[in-house]
Amino acid sequence: MLDHPTSALPEKFSQTGLYRDPVQEIPSDRVMAYEVRYALYSDDNEKSRYLFLPPGGKIANHNAQEWEFPEGTLFFKTFYLTAMGNRAVPKRKIETRVLQRRSNGWQVGVYQWNTAGDEAFLTNGSEIRLPFQLPLGNYVYTIPSRLMCLACHQPQKDFVIGFEMIRLSGVLDENGGEQLRRLADRDIFTQPIADTKIEIPGPxxxxxxxxxxxxxxxxxxxxxxxxxxxxxxxxxxxxxxxxxxxxxxxxxxxxxxxxxxxxxxxxxxxxxxxxxxxxxxxxxxxxxxxxxxxxxxxxxxxxxxxxxxxxxxx
Structure with missing residues (x-):
């Protein structure tokens, strides 16, 4: 899919090309991992995030608060069940949500992972409720419907949530470097980013x-x-x-x-x-x-x- 990023979303997640090894979660060299500050609370479940931009594609950042993404952009966000923060329970991949920028707007797809964690399959767009027995009690994980995805993403200027200056800034990568500087150095923005350390004022x-x-x-x-x-x-x-x-x-x-x-x-x-x-x-x-x-x-x-x-x- 990375070779044809505006094509129809595949039925199998392995066909998206995000992972070279889905079990070990080794990503393709063509995607960029990122983290965000001030993440949306999701019952203490963990997430991983990746961005793909097509060759030559750049993010229009002339408005520092409302970025716009080129056709062929792909966002991948995987959710892991982590027993509400109980690290004694091994985390498990549950779903991956995909945002795809096409010429006529954004497409959303949700993939549900199998128990082995080696393949996920595109859902039909309906809500899926998964019951679990966890140390803290019964828990129901909800994989969102397509309409639920749209309810949160459509109110954004260009559909994307989280990939913005204030939430990318201040995050250090695995080498201790500034994440936003690393992204800017990859020449993915139309305008240079002079200051990659943005803070909300106040105590x-x-x-x-x-x-x-x-x-x-x-x-x-x-x-x-x-x-x-x-x-x-x-x-x-x-x-x-x-x-x-x-x-x-x-x-x-x-x-x-x-x-x-x-x-x-x-x-x-x-x-x-x-x-x-x-x-x-x-x-x-x-x-x-x-x-x-x-x-x-x-x-x-x-x-x-x-x-x-x-x-x-x-």
């Missing part, structure tokens, strides 16, 4: 909390999303603080006329925190609504500590 707890919300919430909460018409909430890191701290919700229904999105020093009185902290057992809409079935207690505590720190700062 550490603020940087990490804003990054967490950017990575977990801005997929939907941005002006390109249909959700924006009902919430008018932009949670991209560059605007998050000014759009939330002491800001009344514009369109979200609330019975409290004094409620704000974030009230400094008072997480339990902050609408954003209330939505984020909802559990899967209380029968209400939790956030984010897709891609997870367990509450991210670490992320919620991070946002709580940031909101508390805002009260101290003021």
């Amino acid at each position: 550490e707890v603020e940087r990490e909390a804003i990054g967490y919300l950017h990575g977990n919430c801005a997929n939907c909460h941005n002006p390109h999303s249909p959700v924006f018409s009902t919430t008018a909430l932009d949670l991209r890191f560059t605007l998050l603080k000014e759009n939330t701290v002491n800001v009344r919700p514009e369109k979200f229904a609330t019975n409290d006329s004094t409620q704000v999105r974030i009230k400094p020093g008072a997480p339990e009185e902050s609408l954003l925190f209330q939505l984020l902290a909802r559990t899967f057992d209380d029968g209400t809409q939790f956030m984010p609504p897709l891609g997870t079935s367990r509450t991210d207690t670490v992320g919620i505590d991070l946002v709580r500590r940031w909101i508390l720190s805002l009260g101290t700062a003021n």
Whole structure:
């Protein structure tokens, strides 16, 4: 497939060409591995990520916040069941999601791995629920439907989530080098990247909390999303603080006329925190609504500590 990156997605994952050895997960020399900061929480399951660009293809980065990808681009993201962070249980490949840039837009494909981990097969686009018995109890892993994939990716300017300046920056590769510099040195961008160390301003707890919300919430909460018409909430890191701290919700229904999105020093009185902290057992809409079935207690505590720190700062 790497020779014909706009052709129809193959039935067998081995035909994509990502791995030279699927069991050992040795990738092709033609793909680029990458990691992201502020990753989307996925029940503590692990992920690997690869990018393929066609020969001569470059990422248009004239807008530093909204990159555009050439026809023939392929993204591969593999999910591993890791027993919710229990390292005593060997991880297992469950699925690989493929994004393919064609002349008429993006195609998505989801591959389910067999138990041996030596082959995966293209699903029919329906949701698949896989039950597991894990040390912490029963767990159901959900392989998303095509519509679920589109629900998260279509609100992006060019469909892709995570491969962006702020989330690639600050990640060191296996040799201790700056990941974004390594990618830039491969001449894959239309514009040079002078500064590969981009940070969110503010104290550490603020940087990490804003990054967490950017990575977990801005997929939907941005002006390109249909959700924006009902919430008018932009949670991209560059605007998050000014759009939330002491800001009344514009369109979200609330019975409290004094409620704000974030009230400094008072997480339990902050609408954003209330939505984020909802559990899967209380029968209400939790956030984010897709891609997870367990509450991210670490992320919620991070946002709580940031909101508390805002009260101290003021």
